[in-house]
Amino acid sequence: MTNPTQFPAWQQLAALAAEPQPHLRERLAAPGREQMQVAASGTGIQIDFSRQALDGAVWAALMDLARQAGVEAQRDAMFRGDTINTSEQRAVLHVALRGTPGATGNDAPWGADIQQQVQAELDRVCAFADRVRAGEVKGSTGLAITDVVNIGIGGSDLGPRMAADALAPWCSDGHHAQGPGVRVHFVSNPDAWALHSTLRGLNPLTTLIIVASKTFTTQETMTNAASARGWLEDAGITGAAQSPHLVAITAAPQKSGAAGYPAEHTFTFWDWVGGRYSVWSALGLPLALAIGSSAFREFLAGGQAMDTHFRSAPLAQNLPIVLALSGVWNRNFLHCPTQLLSCYPSRLVRFAPFVQQMDMESNGKRTRKDGQPCDTDTGPILWGGLGIDGQHAYFQLLHQGTHRVPVEFIGVQSEDTPLPLAAEHHRVVNLNLRAQAQALAVGRNAADTLAALQAEG
Structure with missing residues (x-):
């Protein structure tokens, strides 16, 4: 496995990171900044990257890095069921678990045998749950x-x-x-x-x-x-x-x-x-x-929709790849040691621990596949919880402390909780999300702060 620091794109990214970095408020004012969004078709998921500390040149270099590292080829090898887990000599085929229910497997990249085994056990699980x-x-x-x-x-x-x-x-x-x-x-x-x-x-x-x-x-x-x-x-x-x-x-x-x-x-x-x-x-x-089994199958279908997006979307519009590349930029070039997951819907209270395992257990390595030590930082320390609670706990450090912490704000566009004022609850939650994202990105300098205080009397 090639040392990623030897890729031309890595060296280009290092050079870009060494240049003076404008404040995010200047980046946000740039023409076309509002177009920095990626949506995964068929999943209902959209990500706004406009408040990330990167620009078009960094974005292009990150895409080049993915190509030079063979990300697309590695993705395709995973879906085929190749032995990409070389330390244990195993395939990595959790994607097969999300195959379209009822499929014969003939159209599955991992083959009919695996698809049929998965389908048979899924049917047993669903039948038992129903009973x-x-x-x-x-x-x-x-x-x-x-x-x-x-x-x-x-x-x-x-x-x-x-x-x-x-x-x-x-x-x-x-x-x-x-x-x-x-x-x-x-x-x-x-x-x-x-x-x-x-x-x-x-x-x-x-x-x-x-x-x-x-x-x-x-x-x-x-x-x-x-x-x-x-x-x-x-x-x-x-x-x-x-x-x-x-x-x-x-x-x-x-x-x-x-x-x-x-x-x-x-x-x-x-x-x-x-x-x-x-x-x-x-x-x-x-x-x-x-x-219930019906909703569980819908849950699987949602995962399958994201898999389809991951397999087919071009690099610059591929949500999982774009998220990963922005993480590489933040950790290895901007040297941010942690990343905060700030979830605003209360039902996502356990989402951060779930992602912690997925990310840090996967990337918590110090050697490459070839057994050589990593010359890069393999991932950030992920932490977080409910955003509203965090605003009254650790957000003070984010706003006024000395640490630079990338934050992922996670919210939902609609809510149908059967409560008389549910729409107002939802509005308040999302207003807080947007306000915190904007405040962290734009901030307020000393002169603006003094003027605001004077205006308030």
Whole structure:
């Protein structure tokens, strides 16, 4: 693998970064600046780059860098199922999990066999979720399941929990709920209180325990699983009677079977599914239980729409590539060590931790594929949370501190929460988002501040 600092585009970017940088207020005043937007067709996602500290020359050099680094060829190799994970000698095919439902696989770049395997397991997941939500899955005494506890950590928790929060209106008590449902709870921390505080309000006779672990040896998950099974025993549910209450999601079904998890309640995925992308696999079962199989398939279709955009859009209009390149510029040329994700919809409360794993676990390396040390910074420290809360906590440092922190402001254009003044709530939230973005970009110098204070008396 070539050292990226040797690419002509990298050297051009270094030269551009060494030039005096105008203030963002000057960049924003430049003609055509408002056109710095990228939209992913069919996804409803649009990104405004106008407040990024870059211009046309930097943009062009970043596109050249992507071409010289072979980004498009590497993308195509991933979709083909080539062994691009060379350290583990595996394909990286989580994209196959988002293939069009019902496809034969003949038109899938990863081939018909993989597509058919994915479709078969997806159908099992959706059928089981529908049966549980309809009250057809019973506990050991014949009572219908009312609550589901997902025990997992990392990718077995972050993705499903984030998505369940984000899609709360489609959950059992939401205003978009699709038929009857169940309550879904998540436990990741092996701290005893985390599990106790979840289980103490539940009825063991109507509770389903999902144990989600790729290897089925994850210490934190197995610790919680043992205690959850002890909780069932304390309620008189022992031995084989526990089977109706147990579900395993794993890439090692032989281990879950040996531990007493019934085959008909065991859902599998493949070693080419990285944990940080596994919400699209059988590990998305708790999400399917929360929102229903129909909404879960729509969730998969949304991911597939982004995959289609990623595969087909030209570099300069390719949302994932443009986001990545702006990150390279901010980290390696502007030397910003962190990046803030500021989410304004409250349902995205867990989005930042989810992205932290995806980005920092992926890029948290110090060697290249050829085993040589990296000569670049491989990624920023990602942090963040809800934007409105952040405005009353750490935004003071962003506005007046000495750190330079790129911020991604994330909002939604419409909201249909059934509250009398919901439209006003939404307006206030988005006004705050836009005001903070503008204030951080434009700022106010000492003379303007003095004039404003004098005007206020």
